[in-house]
Amino acid sequence: MRLIALNKPFGTICQFSPHETRPSLADWVKTPGVYPAGRLDADSEGLLLLTDDGALQARIAEPRRKLVKRYWAQVEGEPGTDALAALERGVDLGDFVTQPCRASVIASPDHLWPRDPPIRFRASIPTTWVELAISEGKNRQVRRMTAAVGFPTLRLVRVAVGSLDIFSLGIAPGESVDVPTDAPWQRAKHTASSG
Template structure:
């Protein structure tokens, strides 16, 4: 059984098959027979786990397992307490209501790599970094959540899955490392308020 942690670069699609205009996982991971345990859309960056074991993939990706995924979202504007409370309660996105989550405003991360290309900069509109910890992971969920409360996401980085943190792993964009499959990081679950 094999488990690989990858710092997925911005613009990379979460598939191994070639794409006409974007890089794929095959550009970064040269290990045959592994596949993503969960996904990150091409505009999102950060920690992605890949495995060759279906049961392990299910333990990581299935929402019923309550494995926390922690994101840093750079949003347009300055979210107030009401917007953060709405995110934490759960947001009605039309096709589903998100589970309760944890949020907090954080300082602009100094340890975060620059994005290529950088996000658009507009001096008249401030941005804020928000940490969001969820235990589900539907398509573009964090982006849809922040937009629903009035603060669109400009940049989204998954920094942790369970107790596995991209910075403690020392991964720069495009780098990967093998992770022990029996590590205690899998037991970290999300506790709702």
């Protein structure tokens, strides 16, 4: 059984088959027979786990398992307590209502790698970094959540799955490392704020 942690670069599509205009996972991971346990859209960066074991893939990816995924979102504007409380309670996105989560403003992460290309800078509009810890993972969920409360996401980085943290792994964008499959990070459960 293999489990690989990849720091997925911005712009990479979350599939191994080639794409006309974007890099794919095959550009970064050369191990045959592994597949993503969950997804990150092309415009998102950070921790992506890949495995050759279907049961392990399900334990990581299925929302009913409540394995928390932690994201850092650089948003347009300055969300206050009302916006953060709305995120924590759950946001009606039309096709579903998000589950309760944890949301907080964090200091600008100086230790985060630069994005290539960088986000578009506009001096007249401030940006803020928000940390979101969710146990779901629906398509573009974090981006949709921040937009729904009035603060569109400009940059999105998944920094942790369970207690497995991308910085403790020490992997730069495009780098990967094998992770022990029996590690305790899999038991990290989500304890959401009740809002």
